[in-house]
Amino acid sequence: MFNNPSNQITLNTKNLASDFSASIVVFLVALPLCLGVAQASSASALAGLIAGIVGGIIIGWLSGSSLSVSGPAAGLTAIVAGAIGNLGFETFLMSVVIAGVLQITLGYLKAGFVGDFIPNAVIKAMLAAIGIILILKQIPHFLGYDFIPDGVMEFQQADKKNTFTEIIAAVNDMHAFAFIIALICMLILIIFETKFIKNNKWLRLFPAPLLVVITGISMHLNAHQLGFTPLQPEHLVQMPVFKNIASLWSGLSVPNWSGLLEPSMYVSAFTLAIVASLESLLSIEAVDKLDPEKRISPTNRELKAQGVGNMISGLLGGLPVTSVIVRSSANVNAGGKSKASAIMHGFWLLLSLLFLTQFINLIPKASLAAILIYTGYKLSSIKIIREYYVKGSDQFVPFSVTIISILFTDLLTGIVIGILVGLFFVVKSNFRSAILVMKDDVRYLIRFKREVSFLNKSFIRKTFEKIPDDTAVLIDPTRANFIDKDVIDIVNDFIVNASTRGIRVYIKRNPGDKEIFVDPQKREII
Numbered sequence: 001m002f003n004n005p006s007n008q009i010t011l012n013t014k015n016l017a018s019d020f021s022a023s024i025v026v027f028l029v030a031l032p033l034c035l036g037v038a039q040a041s042s043a044s045a046l047a048g049l050i051a052g053i054v055g056g057i058i059i060g061w062l063s064g065s066s067l068s069v070s071g072p073a074a075g076l077t078a079i080v081a082g083a084i085g086n087l088g089f090e091t092f093l094m095s096v097v098i099a100g101v102l103q104i105t106l107g108y109l110k111a112g113f114v115g116d117f118i119p120n121a122v123i124k125a126m127l128a129a130i131g132i133i134l135i136l137k138q139i140p141h142f143l144g145y146d147f148i149p150d151g152v153m154e155f156q157q158a159d160k161k162n163t164f165t166e167i168i169a170a171v172n173d174m175h176a177f178a179f180i181i182a183l184i185c186m187l188i189l190i191i192f193e194t195k196f197i198k199n200n201k202w203l204r205l206f207p208a209p210l211l212v213v214i215t216g217i218s219m220h221l222n223a224h225q226l227g228f229t230p231l232q233p234e235h236l237v238q239m240p241v242f243k244n245i246a247s248l249w250s251g252l253s254v255p256n257w258s259g260l261l262e263p264s265m266y267v268s269a270f271t272l273a274i275v276a277s278l279e280s281l282l283s284i285e286a287v288d289k290l291d292p293e294k295r296i297s298p299t300n301r302e303l304k305a306q307g308v309g310n311m312i313s314g315l316l317g318g319l320p321v322t323s324v325i326v327r328s329s330a331n332v333n334a335g336g337k338s339k340a341s342a343i344m345h346g347f348w349l350l351l352s353l354l355f356l357t358q359f360i361n362l363i364p365k366a367s368l369a370a371i372l373i374y375t376g377y378k379l380s381s382i383k384i385i386r387e388y389y390v391k392g393s394d395q396f397v398p399f400s401v402t403i404i405s406i407l408f409t410d411l412l413t414g415i416v417i418g419i420l421v422g423l424f425f426v427v428k429s430n431f432r433s434a435i436l437v438m439k440d441d442v443r444y445l446i447r448f449k450r451e452v453s454f455l456n457k458s459f460i461r462k463t464f465e466k467i468p469d470d471t472a473v474l475i476d477p478t479r480a481n482f483i484d485k486d487v488i489d490i491v492n493d494f495i496v497n498a499s500t501r502g503i504r505v506y507i508k509r510n511p512g513d514k515e516i517f518v519d520p521q522k523r524e525i526i
Contacts, residue, residue, distance in 0.1 A: 015337035015338050015340065016340060018335045018336065018337045018341075019336055019337055019338055019340040019341040019344065020340075020341075020344060021207045021334060021335060022207075022331050022334035022335050022336035022337075022341040023336075023340070023341040023342075023343075023344035023345040023348060024207045024209065024210050024334075024345075024348070025207055025209045025210075025330055025331070025333075025334035025371070026069055026327055026330050026331045026334065026336070026341060026342070026345040027345045027348040027349060027352075028209045028210070028212075028213060028368065028371060029209075029326065029327055029330045029368075029371060029372060029375065030052050030056075030069070030071055030327050030345060030349065031052075031237065031239075031349065031352065031360065031368075032237060032365065032368050033052075033071070033072075033074070033324075033326065033327070034048040034049050034051065034052040034071060034072055034349070035048055035049070035237070035238065035239065036048075036074075037051075037071075037072040037073065037074055037077060037319065038051075038072065038319060041072075041076070041077045041080040041081050041084065041319060042080075042081045042084050042085065043080070043084060043089065043319055044240075044253075045238070045239065045240050046240055046251055046252070046317070047089075047253070047317055047318050047319050048072050048318075048319055049239070049240075049318075049349060049353050050252070050313060050316050050317055050318030050319075051071055051072040051313050051318035051319040051320070051321050052071040052072060052346070052349045053318075053346050053349045053350045053353070054309050054312050054313040054316065054318055054321060054346075055069070055070030055071035055072070055309060055313075055321040055324075055346065056069065056070070056071065056342055056343060056344075056345045056346020056347070056349060057343055057346035057347060057350070058305075058308060058309050058312055058346075059305050059306060059308070059309035059321065059323075059342075060339050060342035060343040060345075060346055061339070061343055062301075062304070062305035062308055062309070063297070063301070063302055063305040063306075063323075063339065063342075064297050064298040064301040064302060064305070065284050065287065065288075065297035065302060065323070065339070066291065066293075066295055066297070066336075066337070066338050066339055067287050067290070067291055067328060067331050067332050067336055067338075067339075067341075067342075068283060068284045068287045068297065068302075068323045068328045068331075068342070069323070069324060069327035069328045069330075069331050069341075069342045069345065070280070070306065070309060070321050070322060070323050070324060070327075070342070071321055071322075071324050071327055072318075072319040072320070072321060072324075073276070073279055073320075073321070073322040073324050074154075074324075074326075074411075076272070076275060076276065076279070076319075076320055076322065077154075079268075079271055079272065079275060080092075080272075080319060080320065083095060083268040083271075083272075086264060086268070087259065087262070087264060087265060087268060088256070089253060090253060090254065090255060090256035090259070091255075091256045091258075091259035091262065091265055092268065093253060093254070093255040093256070093314045093315075093317060094255040094256055094257065094259035094260065094265055094269075094314070095259070095265045095266075095268040095269040095272060095314075096255075096269075096272065096310055096311075096313060096314030096318075096319070096320045097255055097310070097311050097314035097315060098265070098266065098269035098273075099268075099269045099270075099272035099273040099276065099307075099310050099314075099320060100273075100306075100307040100308065100309070100310030100311030100312075100313075100314060101307065101311065102269060102270065102273035102307070103273050103276065103277055103303050103304070103306050103307030103310060104303070104304050104307035104308065104311075105307075106273070106277055106303050106307075107300045107301065107302075107303035107304035107307060108300075108304070110300050111277070111300070111303065112281060112298070112299025112300040112301075112302065112303055113299065114278070114281055114299075115281035115282065115284070115285045115299050116299075118282060118285060118415070118419065119398060119418075119419065119422040120289070121388060121395045121396075121398045121399040121402070121418075121422060122398060122399075122402050122415060122418040122419055122422055123282070123285055123286050123289055124286075124289065124384060124388065124399060125388075125398070125399045125400070125401075125402035125403045125406070125418055126282060126286055126325070126402065126406065126411070126414075126415060126418075127286050127289070127290070127325065127329065127379050127380075127384075128379060128380040128384055128385065128399075128403055129380075129402065129403045129406035129407055129411075129414065130325050130326060130329070130376070130379055130380075130406075130411075131329075131375070131376040131377065131378070131379025131380030132376065132380045132403065132407060133163075133376070133406070133407065134326065134372050134373065134375060134376030134379070135373050135376040135377065135380070136163050136164075136167065136407075137163065137166075138369040138372045138373045138376070139167050139170060139369075139373070140166050140167060140169070140170035141182075141365045141366060141368070141369035142179070142182040142186075142366060142369040142370065142373060143170040143171065143174045143175065143178070143179050143182070144170075144174055144175025144176070144177070144178025144179050144182070144235060144366055145166075145169060145170030145173055145174065145175065146175075146178075146234050146235050146365050147234065148161075148166055154409075154410045155407060155408045155409065155410075156408075163407075175231075175235065176228070177219075177223065177226075177228040177229065177231065178231060178235050178364060178365075178366040179366065180219075180228075181215075181216050181219050181220070181364050181366045181367060182364075182366035182367065182369055182370050184215060184219070185212040185215055185216055185366070185367045185370035185371070186370040186373070186374065188208060188211055188212050188215060189208050189209075189212060189370060189371070189374045190374075192208035192211075207334070209334075209371045212367050212370060212371060213363055213367055213368075215367070216363060216364040216366065216367030217359075217362045217363060217364070217367075219364075220236070220362060220364055221362070231364055235364060235365055235366070236361055236362060236363060236364055236365065237360055237361055237362075237363045237365065237368070238361060239352070239353070239357045239360050239361055240353075240357070241357045241358070241361075242353070242354070242357070245354065248353065248354065252316055252317040253317035254315070254317060255314055255315060272310075272320050275412065276306065276310065276320055276321070276322045277303055277306065278412065279322040279323070279324075279411070279412070280302055280303070280306050280322045280323040281299055281302070281303075282325075282415060283322065283323035283324060283325045283328060284297045284299065284302055284323050284328075286325055286328075286329075287323070287325070287328045287329070287332065290328075290329060290332045291332065292332075302323065306321065306322065306323070309321050326372075326375070327345075329375060329378075329379055330371075330375050331345075333375060333378050385399075388400075393425075394425040394428075397421060397425065398418050398421045398422040398425060399418075401417060401418055401421045402414055402415065402417065402418025402421070405417040405418060406418075427455060434448065434449055434450055434451065434452050434453075434456050434480075435447070435448060435449070435452065435456060435459060435460060435463070436449060437463055442470070442471045442472060443471065443472045443473075443474070444467055444471060444472070444473045444474070445473075445474050445476065446463065446473060446474070446475050446476070447476040447477075447479060448475075448476065448477045448479065448480035448483060448487075449479050449480060450479075450480060450481055450482075451480070451481055451482045452480050452482065452483045452484060452487050453482075453484045453487070454484045454486045454487070456484075456487060457484075457486055457487060457490060460487060460490055460491070461490055464490070464494045467503065469501040469502045469503065470501075470502040470503070471502075471503055471504075472503070472504045472505075472506065473498070473503055473504070473505050473506065474506045474507075474508065474515050475491060475505065475506070475507050475508070476507075476508045476515075477507075477508075478508055478509070478510060478511045479511075495518055504517065505517070505518045506518065
């Protein structure tokens with residue numbers, strides 16, 4: 001299934017140091033998101049962690065992408081929560097398995113080409129929007145207001161709250177000690193971006209996010225010495241604790257195979273397969289744009305890898321997985337070089353679940369918020385916005401509309417809106433580029449280029465109407481590959497009626513020929 005040599009990406013031992021450091025960063029980003037997405041999806045924390053482990057180890061190994069990282073996706077939470085409510089969790093797991101089978105089928109049908117039709121402006125806008133959302137969603141945690149679920153990326157919540165009301169509530173109910181921890185952690189991240197640290201090969205080897213986490217735990221444990229009260233459990237990461245592997249294994253859920261007889265299960269499976277596939281294709285397209293080496297990920301192989309991952313995740317009791325831009329961009333920004341970082345992050349999730357839960361549960365959410373806000377800042381820098389502003393309205397408008405749409409709706413809705421706006425500018429551009437109009441005082445040249453379709457009818461009709469009386473018009477269709485019959489009718493009507501306005505019409509019938517005068521009385525028309 002994955003033995004195509006041209007798509008094979010091998011693990012390079014020379015990159016292990018960079019990949020190891022990046023894997024720690026991705027692990028620290030992925031851990032709270034796995035737990036938060038599970039909570040937002042009305043599933044157990046274990047289901048979210050299983051999905052993260054499968055996304056890292058299984059999909060990381062099978063994927064053809066060097067930098068993409070998979071796991072439970074916030075964009076699926078509404079679908080997942082609704083499906084669990086309608087089907088029950090065990091039958092829902094069956095739909096995750098079937099969704100994986102459908103994704104593998106899509107991979108063999110070579111459906112990965114869909115990602116090639118997404119404009120670059122929309123992809124860059126998606127990255128910028130994710131960055132802004134990360135910042136906005138983590139501000140409450142940065143301020144120590146931890147009474148909202150992690151992993152929910154949508155603007156509007158079911159309880160009539162939204163992103164802005166959450167921030168206002170956080171400002172009004174700020175936790176001073178958590179805020180101080182977040183500020184110090186952010187300061188560490190900024191210092192590690194200075195030239196002094198980057199030019200020191202020994203300091204550069206130590207992952208800044210790991211120091212952030214250690215700092216946050218130390219401050220929490222030494223709160224009394226610092227003059228504060230230790231943080232309460234709601235301000236800390238909360239992972240399920242298992243005494244041993246046997247207790248972990250016994251806690252896993254399994255699919256309800258009788259669900260194969262329920263039609264609604266297949267509706268859920270089809271929805272999951274389509275939405276998860278689109279999110280994955282968009283994510284790897286965006287990651288390829290971020291990749292310093294500009295590698296191109298094989299999309300059909302990605303669909304197959306995602307399908308296998310969803311089958312295994314469903315069989316083990318995990319949530320559905322996709323390639324996730326938040327984890328992937330964190331991987332790129334942390335210096336990841338190959339798929340080893342994604343695979344290792346999956347092992348860190350597994351080891352933390354088995355052996356490190358007591359340590360992990362001491363991490364302040366404020367520390368993780370600092371990491372995520374800094375990641376969001378890198379994705380949505382002013383430099384990117386300025387770049388698209390300079391490119392002109394046909395690039396900047398789809399770019400900005402996509403960002404705004406994603407911020408106030410959700411990821412997929414915003415992308416669809418962005419694509420439609422981009423399509424409008426493509427059509428608008430076609431109106432102009434398919435027809436060249438040149439003039440001097442009494443002569444006009446109207447030249448058709450490329451494909452002239454019915455979409456150009458309005459522009460052509462208005463062009464003819466604006467031509468003054470008592471002028472000469474040369475119509476040159478020789479450079480057009482195709483002229484729609486509706487357009488031909490408009491041209492012929494203009495030629496027939498031109499004499500009534502004193503307009504003399506000439507036509508160039510073949511390349512290299514001289515233009516000839518068209519006598520409307522003889523019906524020598526185009």
